[in-house]
Every structure is written in C-alpha cells, then in structure tokens.
Amino acid sequence: MKTRLFLLLFVTVSFLNFGYSQKKSAAAKIDINGVWEDINSGVQNAVAIISEQNGKIIFSHYLEWKGQKFVESGTGKRTGNTITYNVNVTLPIDGWATAGTHTLVLSEDGNTLEGTFKDNKDRSGPISFKRIR
Numbered sequence: 001m002k003t004r005l006f007l008l009l010f011v012t013v014s015f016l017n018f019g020y021s022q023k024k025s026a027a028a029k030i031d032i033n034g035v036w037e038d039i040n041s042g043v044q045n046a047v048a049i050i051s052e053q054n055g056k057i058i059f060s061h062y063l064e065w066k067g068q069k070f071v072e073s074g075t076g077k078r079t080g081n082t083i084t085y086n087v088n089v090t091l092p093i094d095g096w097a098t099a100g101t102h103t104l105v106l107s108e109d110g111n112t113l114e115g116t117f118k119d120n121k122d123r124s125g126p127i128s129f130k131r132i133r
Contacts, residue, residue, distance in 0.1 A: 030106060030110035032050050035131075036048040036129035036132060037129060037131075038061065039129060042065065042066075043063040043065055044065075045063065045064045046062065047061075047132070052083075055078050055079075056075065057076045057083050057085045058073075070089070070096065071089070072088065072089045073087060073088065073090060074086045081106040082104070082105050082106075083104050083106070086101050087099065087100050096119075097119030097120050097123065100120060102115065102127055104127070104129070
C-alpha cells in the first residue's frame with residue numbers, strides 16, 4: 001500500500017512539474033510608438049503620432065480637409081492589439097465634432113491600425129492608419 005501511494009505521489013508531482021517547467025511561448029507585443037499616416041479618404045497631409053507606455057496611449061492627430069486644418073489629441077489604453085482612446089479637438093473645422101472615441105485594432109504585421117470612430121455628434125465610421133516609422 002505504501003509503495004502504491006508513493007508511486008502515485010511521485011507520478012503526480014512529476015506530471016505537475018513537467019507541466020509547469022515547459023517554456024511557455026508568449027507572442028511578443030508589437031511596438032506601436034511612432035508616426036502613422038492617416039489613410040482615410042479625402043484627407044491630406046494627415047499624420048498621427050502614437051506613444052505607448054505601460055499600456056497607456058497618447059495620441060496626436062493632424063489633418064487637412066479641403067484646405068482646412070484639424071488637430072485632435074487624446075489618451076487611452078491598449079489591451080492586446082486593440083487601442084481605445086478619447087480625443088478632444090484643439091483646432092476644429094466648422095461643423096465637425098469636437099470630441100470622440102477611436103477604437104483601433106493593430107494588424108498582425110504591425111503596420112496598420114484599423115477600426116472606428118464615434119464622435120460627440122453621435123456619428124461613427126471607419127478610421128485607419130498606416131505606419132510610416
């Protein structure tokens with residue numbers, strides 16, 4: 001009886017040790033810090049700067065629409081490959097919203113952010129960026 005109990009204990013401990021001792025491979029987190037081109041239709045000279053530190057996102061965005069300048073900035077968070085941040089417009093275009101939320105998903109290759117915006121005028125739509133550097 002003692003031999004069976006000892007053998008069972010040995011097998012259990014060995015199994016648990018084997019399961020925990022295996023090297024776990026975690027996917028490397030893609031660095032999103034840098035300059036991104038706004039690739040939405042109709043905008044010109046459009047860039048975004050994204051900074052991430054410990055999951056906190058700082059976002060700045062400049063674009064021109066039919067010769068009018070537009071600037072917004074905001075903060076948010078990153079969860080996995082999804083970033084969500086709230087923006088406030090510091091240089092508005094007449095008739096455009098003055099605040100909103102962007103939710104973007106990073107592509108597998110780390111070179112595109114695509115998702116949606118929702119503004120304070122209850123409008124929403126697609127938004128996307130391509131990494132420049």
